[in-house]
Amino acid sequence: MEGTESTTRERTTAKDGNKAEDQDVLMSSKPMHRFVQRGPRSLGIAILIFGCAEVMMGFTLSGERKQFSSFGIYTSFWQGTLFLVCGNLSIYTDLRPSKKMVTVCLAMYVVSLLGIVVSVGYRINQCSFLTYLTHSHYNDNLSTRNRLNQVFFIEGFLCTCSLFVAGLLIFLSVIARLALKSTRTQIIVRHIISPPTDTTAT
Incomplete structure (x- = not known):
């Protein structure tokens, strides 16, 4: 009797160990974790830096005439805010990944x-x-021409940064879409038929 109990316990422990290993394998293969493995935190930090630069340059362009710069539609402020939000969300999702x-x-x-x-x-x-x-x-007017050249280079620099961030966002969008697309709930039903018990007395 004792031998049977010890064997049962050993099998239970072995099964629990296998379940833990299987759980680790499943967790590493989940789409959410594959999304995290692509490094959204590092890319989020880069997007945050570009967002801060965009907002800071917006204060510089605010002193110019609106018809001479993109401050006419407050581009630097709302685009910088979008970059900051995307960067923070990427970092937070890396720390706490979920489908939502x-x-x-x-x-x-x-x-x-x-x-x-x-x-x-x-x-x-x-x-x-x-x-x-x-x-x-x-x-x-030399001073006006120099000032216009400065605004031109600032606008060109911000436009180049925006294109670079666009590349990062496209990459993040693709891996996020793939992660959401491959997230499926799979249920495996295993039906075990027990042999019929003989209730007739012999």
Whole structure:
């Protein structure tokens, strides 16, 4: 009897150990964890840095005339805010991955990409306008021409940063979409048929 109990305990312990190992394997293969393995925290920190730079440059452009810079539609402030939100969400999702947070991140990535399309288009238009002003009737005033050149380089720098962030957001959007697409609940039903018991007395 004691031998039977010890054997049962050993089998139970072995089964529990196998379950723990299987649980570790399942946790490492989950789509949410595969999303975390792509490094959204590092990319989120990079997006945060670009967001801070965008907001800081916005204060610099606020002293210029609205028709000379992208401050006319407050591009630096709302786009910098979008970058900060996306960066914070990426870092938080890396720390606490869940399907809900990945969905929120994906939505913010798409909104930020749409914002980048608007800002890049507007800044390209502003850079063309600044180039026209620099080589036209403002060409005689040296100080004004230098000031326009400074605004032109700031706008060009911010436009380049926006395109770089767009690449990061596209990459994060793809892996987030793949993680959400492959998240499926699988239920395995195993039916064990026990042999019929003989209730007739012999």
